[in-house]
Every structure is written in C-alpha cells, then in structure tokens.
Amino acid sequence: MRMAVRSRVGGPPLPEGRGGVSGAVVEGLRGAGPLPGERAVAGGDPFGDDLQLALYLCYELHYRGFAGVDDDREWDPELLRLRAALEWPFLEELRAVATRHKGAEEALDELLVEPPEGEGTGVSHFLADEGELWQIREYAAQRSLYHLKEADPHAWVLPRLWGRAKAGMAAVEYDEFGGGRADRVHARLFADLMTDLGLDPAYGRYVDAAGAEALALVNLMSLLGLHRALRGALVGHFATVEITSSPASRRLATAMRRTGAGAAAAHFYDEHVEADAVHEQVVRQEVVSGLLEQEPHLDADVAFGVDATSYLEDALAARLLGAWRDGRSSLRTPLTSTTTV
Secondary structure, three states: OOOOOOOOOOOHHHOOOHHHHHHHHHHHHHHOOOOOOOHOOOOOOOOOOOHHHHHHHHHHOOOOOOOOOOOOHOOOOOHHHHHHHHHHHHHHHHHOOOOOOHHHHHHHHOOOOOOOEEEEEEEEHHHHHHHHHHHHHHHHHHHHHHHHOOOOHHHHHHHHOOOHHHHHHHHHHHHHHHOOOHOOOOOHHHHHHHHHOOOOOOOOOOOOOHHHHHHHHHHHHHHHHHHHHHHHHHHHHHHHHHHHHHHHHHHHHHHHHHOOHHHHHHHHHHHHHHHHHHHHHHHHHHHHHHHHHOOHHHHHHHHHHHHHHHHHHHOOOHHHHHHHHHOOOOOOOOOHHHHEE
C-alpha cells in the first residue's frame, strides 16, 4: 500500500537542470514529467555536471529533501533504480582512476606528509598566501554544499561498525555535532562563517553556482555512507578528511584574518585546527585500526576511500586555482549583488 503523501513545505528549492538527465529528474520531482530511464544515463560523463547533479538530487531526498517534493519520494522505487544507474558509472570511474595505494597504512601515512614551508600548491596555501576576499567567498560557496550538513553523510556508517571502530566514530561525530550544544554544531559554525562573508547561509543556496567537482565530493560521501558494502571506503574517506583538516584549517584561518573576513569566519577554521588534530588520532588508532582488526579484508577498501577522496579534492582544486589564476570566477553563476560584502 502506498504511504500517504506528505508534501514538503520547507527545504531548499529544486535547482536548475544541467542536461537531459538532471533536467528530467528536476521535472520528475516536480511532478511535471517522467523520470529518465536507465538508458538515458549511458554514455554520459561520470564526473560531469549532468550526472553529478542528477545523483545529488537523488541523494538529497535522504537529507532535507526539496520544497514542494513529497517526503515519500525518498524511497520511490523508480528513483532508487535511477540512482543505482547513476552510481554505477561514477563508482566504476573512481575505481579506475583512484588507484594510488593498495593498503590503508601506506595511504594514510602519505596524508601526514606536509610540503615544506612556502612550497605548498593547494587551495589552502593559495588562499593563505595571496587569496583575495572574493576568492574566499567563492570557496565558501562551493564548500557550503557539504559544510552546511557537515558530518551527516558519515553518520550513515555508524550502524555498520561495532566495537572500537563504532566507539571512535561516535566520539568524533559527537564533536562534529557540537558536543551537545546547538551553537557549536559545525554546520552552524559554517553558516556563521557565510554570514560574515556576506553569503546566504540557507541550506542548498549555492547548488546552482557550484561546479560538478564540488557536487562529486558531496556525492562521494553519500554514496559511501548509504551502502553497507562500501563501509571500508567511507572510513577511508573520513580518515582523509580528518587527517588533512587541521593543517589546512590553520592556513584557512590565516586567510580569513589576512583578508578581514570576520571573526566567525576565522573561528570556524580555528575550531577545526584544534578539534581535528585530536580527531586524527582517534580516527587512525580507533576507527581505522578497530575496523581492520575486525574486518581485515576491508584494507583495500579503506585505501580506495582515501584515494577517491584525494582524486576528487584535486579535481576541485584544479577548477578553483585554474580559474583564480586566470582572474576568473570558479562558479557557474556569479554571486549576486545581494550577497556582496
């Protein structure tokens, strides 16, 4: 029997489509047309705007949904079949290109290596050393797709872990969710950062502006979190985020202060410098070690999670830095005058 329809009043508006598949998903969710068939996905770019937005739309039904879209669409069999058809080429392409390490220990050790002072070439290095306020605002807009639901995708893995791995993961997630204080939830702190930067902190506000690379990073978290079979890769992804966060956050805090971004903007990254330095140890010693002690056959999966995350982070960095060094915006649509600092 079909459940009673409960129409969503809140939630972000549906974004604009970026091609035949994502456009049809948008219209299907509006009830204005049929969903695309599985054949429509074939041959598309697994990392491209059209597939990544379509996948994002499917995943967001498991989070806050969309204004005007019925809550029971989350488990619509047609949407789940479409989601599976979108996930397969994305995952297969990642498995083909994210192959740097065979085991977790080697992959995690490499993450701990920081370039010598003054030789870093990543986004956080650029923003700390020479970034301008408009570039920091673009960075925040792109990252808002994740940070406004920070730690939510990782929570999916908790029922799939036990023992040391579960206890360690729950401890880190507790910190991410504010340690019992709503004003310290990291997603709330990022919303405050956006306000300091003159950006709209509404959930989902910058989906239309963000590139496929930012969508892919968020989709990776949902993909790994929603599939029990990918629990090892999710742990690898989570370890990558926590191990690399503290030094990058220190540089980003420097960038916020140097450009006068605001106290809340600097505070968000200051919080991550301290918290993630502790989280790094817990994740490696308890979550990863605990998981592999119980399920050693997941070692290669953890390494894949590390490599897939690094690959997609590099792709986003290439988009940002390539545009900025040319004096161009990295966004698909410019930040409007109503959000100008």
